[in-house]
Amino acid sequence: MEWFESAESTLDILQQTALAVGSDAEDALLGRLEKLGFDVISARTITEARELLAARAEDFALVGLAADVSDEEHLRFLEHLRDDHPELPVVAPAKSGGLCALTDQSLNPTLLTSARPANLWDDLYPEWLVRRFELNVADTLELGFGWESFPRHLRIKANRGRHDGVIAAVHLTGEVVGGRVGLYGAHAVLDRLAADLKLGTTNPAERAVDLAGEITNQIAGRLKGDFARRGLLVQLGVPILVEGTDMTLRFREGQPSLMQQVSTDLGDFSVELCLGSRLPADPSVSTDVALECGECELF
Amino acid sequence: MSKGMVLVVDDNNTIRAMARKTLEDAGFSVVEAQNGAIGVSQAKSNDQLKLILADINMPVMGGLDMIRNIRQLAPHARTPILILSTENTKEMMSQGKAAGANGWMVKPFSPEKLMSVVNKLEQR
Numbered sequence: 001m002e003w004f005e006s007a008e009s010t011l012d013i014l015q016q017t018a019l020a021v022g023s024d025a026e027d028a029l030l031g032r033l034e035k036l037g038f039d040v041i042s043a044r045t046i047t048e049a050r051e052l053l054a055a056r057a058e059d060f061a062l063v064g065l066a067a068d069v070s071d072e073e074h075l076r077f078l079e080h081l082r083d084d085h086p087e088l089p090v091v092a093p094a095k096s097g098g099l100c101a102l103t104d105q106s107l108n109p110t111l112l113t114s115a116r117p118a119n120l121w122d123d124l125y126p127e128w129l130v131r132r133f134e135l136n137v138a139d140t141l142e143l144g145f146g147w148e149s150f151p152r153h154l155r156i157k158a159n160r161g162r163h164d165g166v167i168a169a170v171h172l173t174g175e176v177v178g179g180r181v182g183l184y185g186a187h188a189v190l191d192r193l194a195a196d197l198k199l200g201t202t203n204p205a206e207r208a209v210d211l212a213g214e215i216t217n218q219i220a221g222r223l224k225g226d227f228a229r230r231g232l233l234v235q236l237g238v239p240i241l242v243e244g245t246d247m248t249l250r251f252r253e254g255q256p257s258l259m260q261q262v263s264t265d266l267g268d269f270s271v272e273l274c275l276g277s278r279l280p281a282d283p284s285v286s287t288d289v290a291l292e293c294g295e296c297e298l299f
Numbered sequence: 300m301s302k303g304m305v306l307v308v309d310d311n312n313t314i315r316a317m318a319r320k321t322l323e324d325a326g327f328s329v330v331e332a333q334n335g336a337i338g339v340s341q342a343k344s345n346d347q348l349k350l351i352l353a354d355i356n357m358p359v360m361g362g363l364d365m366i367r368n369i370r371q372l373a374p375h376a377r378t379p380i381l382i383l384s385t386e387n388t389k390e391m392m393s394q395g396k397a398a399g400a401n402g403w404m405v406k407p408f409s410p411e412k413l414m415s416v417v418n419k420l421e422q423r
Contacts, residue, residue: 290389296381296404296416298423299396 017041017059021049021077022066028093029066038062046077053085062089302326303349305417308338308365309383310357314406318352318383321410322417335360339368346374350420353400355384355391363398370399379420383408 018038020029022045033040038061043049053060063081065074081090291297305327307318312333319329330345332338334357342348351369355362362382369375381402382395392403401423404416 290392291387291403291405294405294408294412296402296408296412297392298402298416298419299400 018062018064019043019049019052019060020064020066021046024066029064032093033064040064046073049077050080053081053088057085057088060088062091065090065092300326301328304328304330304345304347306330306332306338306341306345306348306351308332308335308341308352308357308362309354310334311354314354314383317410318413321413325414325417334358335362335365335368338365342369342372342375342378348375348378350417351375351378351380353380353382355382355386355395363394366395366398366400379423381416381420 018033018040020033020040020042022029022043024030024042030040030042041052041060043052049063053063063085065077078090081088302325305322307315307322307329308331309315309318310333315331315333319331322329327349330341332341335353336359338351338353339360342351351366353362353366357365360368362384366380366382369378369380379402380400381404382400383404383406384391384395385406386392387405395403401420402416404413
């Protein structure tokens with residue numbers, strides 16, 4: 001991914017102030033922002049938040065929305081932030097802990113919600129006779145769109161070693177009967193695959209890491225195609241992970257990321273899926289999907 | 300006797316391994332690269348490549364840049380290049396064609412499908 005190769009814009013969270021909006025009865029938002037090192041100013045209501053932003057938006061590094069803000073209020077406020085304060089990143093508490101960055105300023109969350117794929121897993125891997133996987137990464141999609149439960153799930157706890165400067169670990173569980181090129185899931189199958197293919201590494205964790213990276217890459221690619229059919233150009237980064245609990249919110253030219261905290265035997269990590277989108281303002285920009293998975297076109 | 304050398308360029312170990320097995324079972328020899336820069340280097344070292352399989356999204360150098368570079372090499376001005384990618388929009392495919400690729404296949408794909416396309420490219 002191009003964004004992956006270029007220098008990312010990293011927030012310096014030291015001595016920065018966050019605006020926390022909403023009553024946040026359980027202090028989920030407040031606690032997480034403070035844990036990240038922000039000084040936090042709270043606005044109990046959206047009206048209060050708008051007033052604070054009008055008076056001193058330049059003082060805030062980001063805006064956090066508490067879970068109690070209603071959907072309609074949420075959307076109107078997001079549109080206000082998009083129109084009047086496009087420079088401000090927006091985050092919300094994630095279900096499984098940590099924070100998730102909300103959608104790009106130019107994106108209507110309602111549009112994404114209506115555009116989510118109905119049955120991604122079965123459509124993507126119809127010949128994949130995998131059983132009992134669990135897709136934790138789906139939990140990261142807090143606002144804008146979410147995934148339905150899958151009859152078969154892929155558990156991804158972390159991902160290691162594919163990207164410079166990022167360290168984590170991966171564990172895949174499930175039973176596999178067959179699969180397509182590059183897609184296998186269970187340790188037992190990985191062992192058989194290693195024997196069949198005489199793969200250089202015999203470390204199950206390393207093989208699982210490699211597979212998790214490729215599988216999530218393919219899921220991201222499929223999502224891009226699904227959104228393109230609906231007229232949305234969506235930039236999806238492959239999941240990357242940040243080591244440890246003191247993480248940095250990542251943005252690249254305003255592109256936010258959705259994050260989920262995960263716990264593994266090797267420590268706590270976060271799964272991060274970067275999401276940015278733009279509606280095609282240029283008629284020459286195509287969102288036409290040309291090929292389905294497994295298909296080929298010769299030029 | 301080998302049917303020829305194929306260069307497989309993908310940053311994912313398993314994809315390269317599966318492609319290698321599929322191609323070797325079909326009688327090809329395989330050389331691998333895990334990013335576009337190494338892919339260009341391998342192409343410079345192997346004048347007689349029958350085919351190049353190229354991923355798009357890779358670290359260091361991506362597939363499109365790699366293809367453009369390889370097309371500048373005299374021995375590979377006409378070497379068949381098949382892109383293997385998760386991307387599937389017309390826009391991306393146009394970029395691939397403009398870079399010099401001869402085909403585009405969307406992951407995931409079966410080994411049988413891969414060989415079917417490889418055979419078609421061989422016959423061109």
